[in-house]
Amino acid sequence: MSTETIIWLIPLPPLLAFFLIVLFTNKGKALSHSIAIGAAALSWLGSMVVFFRAVGVEHFGKEVFQSSINWLPTGDTWLKIGVLIDPLSAITLFFVAWTVLMIFIYSVGYHNYGQPKGDHDRPGLPPHGATTVDEHGHKHTVPSIEPMYSRFFAFIGLFAFGMFTLVVSDNLLTMFVGWEIMGLCSYLLIGFWYGKPSARNAAIKAFMTTRIGDVFMLLGISFLYSATGTLSYREIFTERVLSVLASTATPILGLSAAGLIGLLLFIGTVGKSAQWPLHVWLPDAMEGPTPVSAMIHAATMVSAGVYAVIRMFPLITADFTGHGLTTTMSIIAFIGAFTALFAATIAVAQNDIKRVLAYSTISQLGFMIAALGIGAYVAAIFHLVTHAFFKALLFLGSGSVIHGMEHGVLHTGDHSIDPQNMFNMGGLRKKMPITFWTFLIGGFALSGFPVLTAGFWSKDEILADAFANGHMAVFITLAVAAFLTAFYTMRQITLTFLGTPRTKSAEHAQETPWTMTLPLVILSVFAIGFGWVGIPEEFPLLGGLLPNWLHEFVGGTLAEHPEILPFNIMPLLTSLIVALGGLLVGWLVYRNVKSVEEDKLQIKVLMNKYYFDEIYDFLFVKPAYWFAETFAYKFLDQTIIDGFLNSIGGVAQGVGRAFRKYFDAPVVNGFGDLVGESAKRIGKTMAPIIQRGRIQFYMLASLAVAIIVAVLYYFLLA
Amino acid sequence: MSIPLSWYLILSAALFSIGLFGVLARKNAVAILLGIELMLNAVNINLVAFWRYGSGSIAGQVFAIIVFAVAAAEVAVGLALIISVYRRRTTVIADELDLLKW
């Protein structure tokens, strides 16, 4: 089968799975998950085939896999859509396929396939456990199967479809289609347990916040389309088109067209990748089941945001001459670096195991965005890929921990314990060894543990790039953020796994089934090994042992291969210090912390996320609602417009009534009545005079009249 | 002879006026009828006078005879009406027969 055909087919199996499950196999749990996993496996297979074929092509980047068809008729031409695999999308396809497949497999165990139905479970609420009786007659409460099991697989199938569509697209329009479909799926999945008010609100918050970004993105796409007449990447990223865009001025902020479009598209990413100031949805998105968090926040959705910026890199840097960042790039770099530090500070004070990871994600995405802002193309891609692996690993690992804790909670029957609160955990390394080791690998990768973890290589490259190009503000911010990253990661690991269990539920925690631990193991392999494809050539000792394949391969996406920067020991030292230092400090501080009261970093401002949610609620949400309900509807529509119309109606009625009362009745009717009345009166008064019944009088009268008439006739008319 | 036409006409007019006066001013219904008769006869004199002093067409005489017949019929009917009224109301005074009033 030709590569192009395979590429077209890659997004389809999960979509098909979605339709099949929704329409037909909703009742059958095993059938549904088999269809879903089968579909993910097919897409994975297709992706691997395409990836390895791509890797085998010399100078891939100049040559690509591409195919397009006519889609929208526009005047005399057509807008074409199609598929494109160049180095960037090839490597994205690689990690997306792996992480998606792992998450699908994991979900089987996460939603307790094989477990009995819950006692009080109902669709819309998380499962609460089923009481079983074992052979000795003892009652046990065990985790119960998710009531909406099949629906979950349908939704993540649709989600996978959206992401694959986005990755294989060759144009902005279908990328946007995939983008928004993922937005829909994030809404559906974050609000999966719609019976919980917090989940409902989180889902809406996610959708609306990302939609703000999407709206700007749509404007950017329209602008780009109208300025260039095409939305296809290969057609836009040509020398000619880019220079035209770079030299057209716009009235906004002194940006060129390229800069403005880049900025508009970037705002879409700010929403989708939860950068400040549109970061507020991501932590709340933890309301969804953990595989969803992994999917959204590691494998797919937020990565899509970064992917979009990476994809539009030539456009953003169209007017970048190499000396001094353009306005757009500065904005991007600022937001990235700021978010990285901002989120890291919040993560330090979070107690929910998933929230720490959520803020960590925001922070790491900030790293990637900052890298792009300063022009470190390969570094950003590197970090995107490694992050996807280790973050997915961490999220799935946290899900495993929560599952184990829930087991313990059900066992002890103490439902006041929040299984997600790290201060209720402790010592889980003994109860859940596989989870522990994989989580440790993931955490170390996140922190940038030297050499052995992928995170080190990618993060180091970003710092090296920032340092080498003289962006000191960015360098220092990211370095501090990296320190905090290592710190809070070690805090998390220490509180969760090390030490002794702090609650009874933690004591009774159990390792999770193979469907959940196998993906963890596979992902940890990548979390360790993937870094080694990108070792810089000049790295001390290790450089040169393996070629910097990543730089070669991915760099080929751009028209000109990005230059390899000369090696500098400073950023390397900084990386080592912040990573190892952060880990050490974190361990030292937290290894003896027994409860939340002893944690000195529980600072209110940090715990409340700098009160951004409250600020936004006050500034935007409430006024919007007021505007909607009171102003637009009650005031404008009902009072003013309808009031005006109803008053016209009232006026018309009043005029009619007045007309009737003052003209019709008295004048017209009255006149008629007057005539009749006067005739009557005359008659009445005349009657006694004239009509006496005396015939002689009548005769006399007629004689008189006859004489008068005769006289008149004779004198006047004759 | 040399009696001019106008004398007959004046006579006829005088008679007619007397009759008219009778009709209008007499109280007794029978007297009113008498007045009507006088008027009719005055008309007759008028008609015959014009015949005698006119072109010779026989119409005047013929008309006079018709008037006779009509007068006779009308008197008969009139008297019959008066008698009928008298029987109901025991009066023949015209002023008292005012049922046709408002």
Next chain:
Amino acid sequence: MDFISYHMLTTILLFPVLAAVIILFLPRDEIKVIRWAAFFASLIPFALSVWLWLRFDSNAAGFQFTEQYPWYQAINSSFFVGVDGLSMTMVLLTTLLTPLAILASFKITDRVKAFMMLFLMLETGMLGVFLSLDLLIFFVFWEIGLVPMYFLINQWGSANRNYASMKFMIYTMAGSLGLLLAIQMIGVSFGTYNLPELFKLWPVASELKNIPLGLPIETVKAVAFWAFVIAFAIKVPVWPFHTWLPDAHTEAPTAGSMILAGVLLKLGAYGFLRLVLPLYPAQAQQYAGALAFLAVMAIVFGAFAAYGQTDFKRLVAYSSINHMGFVLLGIAAAARAMGTMNATFALNGAILQMFNHGLSAAGMFFLVGVVYERTHTRNLDELGGLFPLAPVYGGILIFTSMASLGLPGLNGFVSEFLVVRGSFPILTVYTVIAMIGLLFTGAYILKGIKKVLHGPLNEHWVGHMTEINTREIVVMVPLMALILVIGIWPAWILEVINKAVTMLF
């Protein structure tokens, strides 16, 4: 057969009335017979219009399948009908929605005969507007469509139906007054009401023949332009002439709302496209900014007002205002820059949005009706948590809502994207403001879903909220299928529209 194929349009146009007359003679008590008779009778124009669609040559300029019969020869007005790409889509929409609406009203048990008759007469009225190529016939059918709708709302509507139906009828008629005067003026000036001829004569007219008004022709044209615009603006509806719509839609019976939102609103937009733009190109260009302003107000205020509603049906009604705002935005952009590629985009988007909105609005109103029939309330605060009770209904509601929201992959996105793409270069600031409306579209849709499906389960409904039944699914399936097909592969309809647009403007 030959007779029909030569008189295809008249057949499609008058068949519903004929069916209504036949239904008149059916016994009043045979409700089932009446319903099915009406349904099958409405399927025939649909089949014929599909035939028409397949035979339609989208590459040929001008009107096809034309028929002209003498009508009012003294003033040179004839019964002239014909289709081009624009009217073809609208005819297809009308004949598609009517059977679905009739199928949706199978629950009505009160005076079914009168209801079905009125419905079929309404169909003729609507089709007449789309098919007519004579100004006077256009006006006749324009007004005729009002009467059955008035009675449908007035007799089979909800609590506030008297006010709503009266407002609807009087308001629309008031707008038509100016239209009638302007039509008469045009007809008398040129001695003909024939549209194709007037398209050539009126825009370049430099003096008013036969009418001694003493005003310069430009003033007269401007006044006539506004007369036309106001009549159509009330129908579309354009802010601020929109307030009849929430009342009318909310109080109408389900099928009435489906047709009202699905087709009747398009009559106004069609009027803009068929009459205003070709007859008044200069005035349209001059006042395009004002039109765009009103369009953006409709988009933004419609979205906000929808967001602030507590009545589900009224929320959907305001969503109609929001979506039709996009149509008008596209039209205004095209008016400003007639003939350019951007205008083509905008018009393609506007016309496709007309078709798409017909589908999704009809679907949404029907789904509201489904809930209302079971729970007898439309109050969002009283409904809640219906998803577990009726999951299939919930899935269908989410699907249709997403179409209404403009989710890519479904039809709404294609048309909204085209409109935004088209109007962005022409009316940049307005387009940017319209994005606020787009943002809040998401807000109100999600609010609707949350309150109806997700909200805390109101135990009251357990046992009362039954799942959606087969008949109702049959009503929704064609709509959903079309929504999906147009979202994924819009070329089949967009080609026709595109060619028509490039040839007309």
